[in-house]
């Protein structure tokens with residue numbers, strides 16, 4: 432069964448921070464959602480890659496994601512190479528999402544903006560009929576799927592929460608906010624108060640306050656309590672001007 436929506440990000444917990452509420456909301460509407468983490472988190476100050484794998488699985492369960500996989504791209508060294516693009520192409524052809532959520536294409540962390548360009552270029556070449564890639568199915572793939580045939584997502588949207596940029600739309604996650612927070616807190620090795628990295632990691636109470644203010648800020652833009660911000664490069668198409676949401680004055 433193909434995925435409806437796939438969220439791609441550099442690090443385990445990026446999706447939880449930037450678009451986890453949206454993924455959960457879509458899953459609750461009956462769509463099949465998935466998460467592709469490019470790296471496994473071996474460079475993190477806190478915890479090991481194995482800790483993070485366990486925590487990522489728990490977070491995916493909370494977000495009701497149907498599929499999650501981490502590639503083996505080195506943490507802190509996400510590069511937009513041909514080889515890495517092919518790794519993403521394999522996933523796109525196997526999981527066949529209609530909507531692809533990428534990180535915003537500018538940012539502080541090089542892994543984040545590189546993941547954005549890498550994801551976009553992989554989505555493009557994934558649709559090329561003459562590009563053949565050897566099939567290396569991921570752990571939870573369906574062996575019956577026609578996974579090698581070309582596939583390009585219909586829509587790409589960019590999760591822009593890490594970047595101070597005006598979103599083109601926000602998704603109301605008021606109902607999903609607490610679960611999204613729980614999915615982030617599933618990364619116990621990262622977010623519980625502890626000695627390691629206490630100079631660079633804020634305390635858990637502070638993290639919660641920051642996440643809540645961001646969600647409130649974007650919620651206010653959309654006239655709801657909590658929301659997550661996105662950018663799309665295309666214009667919005669309107670069928671009925673009477674049904675356009677978000678009050679003007």
Ligand SMILES: [Zn+2]
Nearest residue numbers: 441442445543
């Ligand atoms: Zn990250």
